[in-house]
Amino acid sequence: MTNFAIELNGISKSFGPVQANKDIDLAVETGTIHGIVGENGAGKSTLMSILYGFYVPDEGSINVFGEPLEFNSSQKAIEAGIGMVHQHFMLGEPFSVLENIILGAEGSFLLGGAMSKARETLLQLSERYGLSVDPDAIVGTLPVGVQQRVEILKALYRGAKVLILDEPTGVLTPQEADALFDILRSLKEQGTTILLITHKLHEIMNVTDSVSVIRRGEMVGHRKTEQTSPEELAELMVGRKVLLEVDKAPAQPKDVALSVQGLNYTDERGIQRLSNVNFDVRAGEILGVAGVSGNGQAFLLEVLSGMHAPSSGRITVNGAPLAKTPDLVRHQSIGHVPEDRQHMGLVTAFPAWESGILGFQASALYCNQGAMKTGLIKEAMGDLMEKFDVRPPNPLLATAKFSGGNQQKIVLAREIDKAPDVLLVGQPTRGVDIGAIEFIHRQIIAMRDAGTAILLVSVELEEVLSLSDRVVAMFDGFCSPDRVTAETDERSLGLLMAGEFERTTSEGMAA
């Protein structure tokens, strides 16, 4: 009998020409919290999916509590005591908590008896681990943090002794994340082994006992958490030294370039998406917009870029009212790096040189009386791609063939190259690897120093804190008063993100 809960020996897995995992060894001690870090696409999720019986590895073997695990069956993994909390919850939203929890472990053909038995077990589990959830609540109506608890309970209900959590904090506020970590610690105390997969280093430092680093499908290091540092882990992840802190001089703000006063927006279904949003962005500064995804940030960017007309309120750009269509807004010297580059920022089926001029296709720069200056565009795009370190710098390649980080660089290159007065940036580093993040951050700072007013929307709190000069948080369509970034911290910003600020509607009524 070993004291290892999980042992992976020489696991390899390819998808076609892509080697997702290469000869991976990993040993996880029973009753510990073990972190697995790596960049997006490094192969963490694939590895866990193999462990959970979702994929069959090409080579290698797995032992769970000393017993060899059969592949290709989630059922076998569950029986061996492995439970998984996926990044995207595997919950049926119109179903009750109880129905979700018993799914696959109903016990009998008729649900009646199974449900009442499950209800009892669930109450015991809730009590034992301090995970309170109403068994009859409809999952779709619960906040994300509680939905995640349902996922954890689901695994525990199946008798999980090893719990795998895949990027569990991506959708949580800092407070919810702290609550999650408390739960994990209490699970550990009761003897559960936990595998925490993340790309956030501070989480690893905060909660794990030991950590393994994965890079390009290979395991590159195992460390005891207390004997390592975020800098060392980052270096292992990327394979070279990385600056975690963004190096920037104090901002030199000038006149107000973008002003938003009393902005309301109600969508076509009649849902109020933005409520009395007020802020100014000055030339030469970055205003960060923090918030958990889905609190109105997307609508704010869409209104400011001219895609939706506001229901009421005043938006001015250099003193003039905001134009009515995205095309006219561009002519007001507003650049827009959309949140969802795949669907809004690029046409992935087009070659890079076409994606690289989207929105400017009618400008005299690229177009002569309706005829595209194709030769000139390709040449210009090749130069631009060199300048922005897009790899490979080949303008003829289909946009879809570039990695997430390089696609983002194409969008940034397009917008920054036009030197707009105002730049709207949404989630600049979503799905982008650490190396490219550094580059993108430097570009944004350089724009600021050149005198552009930048509105930065990001769900990555660290990013907002390290880049912006002033910061606001959005909650349920409301926007908090601004704080000077240097004088605030994650904690107090987290409170704003959870809606802990005075919310007033345009009529001056407290909401």
Next chain:
Amino acid sequence: MEFIELMLSLAQSTLRFTPILIFAAMAGVFSERAGIVDIGLEGKLLIGAFVSATVAHYAGFGLAGLFAAMGACIVFGWLHGLATITFRGDHVISGLAINFLAVGLTKTIGHALFAKGGDTPNLGGPGSTGWERLQGLIPKQFWLDLAPGLSENPLLLNILSIHGWLIILAFITVIGTWWVLIQTRFGLRLRFVGEEPQAIDTAGASVTAYRYAAVTIAGALCGIGGAYLSTSNIASFTPGMSADMGYLALAAVIFGKWRPFQAMLGCLLFGFLFAVKDRLDGASEGILTQIPSQFFEALPYILVVVVLAGFVGTARAPKAVGRPYVKERE
């Protein structure tokens, strides 16, 4: 008095139409709840009707027709499953293909067999044993042969031969559908497959198996609906006799928000519209004769559109409906 009579006759005629709709609608509920768009209900009804009338004619036995119809419709259900589940094709296109195939196949084979332009021979004509049609579960003639004295007691005879038992079965099917979907493990998993198939996969069950189970059940139910159409309600098959009932059943499913009892209400409503149409169409006096009969023919369909337009805004389809299930990487 006249009013009561009118209402009674409308109710009776509603009951005659509804079972077809109910069987097809319950088939639709099973398919759609498992994530399969089932435009092919229409085609399967037609195939069921044809196979049932044909087999009943050759076998001289209505129940044989019923089971053959169920079998044939299950095969077409699997065809749809092969296209949509196994090969991840477009659900609507596959369903439409089945509908076209049904129209052509039934007419062509029917004409080749009976040379009556696609019609099948009348069941239960002169010299009938009473077993050819699906009217009584056990025909009157059987009881009369057994105990000739029964002819003096028509009430008992009628009860023994359970006239129109398929109508009763239709309503039992609604209860059964609800019970299976809500009260059993199979139903819970089926509903998850249509909503969040990944949850089923991670729970260690097969999305594919549940989806095939759904199209199989849907096929069997369409078979019964088709058999009712040609072997119980009427005594022969005529080309195109399903008359878009399959589409209406699908509309009833949406009207009922994919729930069995509400869908049944939709079927009753649409069945009632058909009954009214028949009634108005046959009017021989008064102002109604001034209105062209095409208007009455179209009326139920127009009203269906109106009813759906009023309700479709609040209807929410199962999330994964029409989407093939692919295990994603990363």
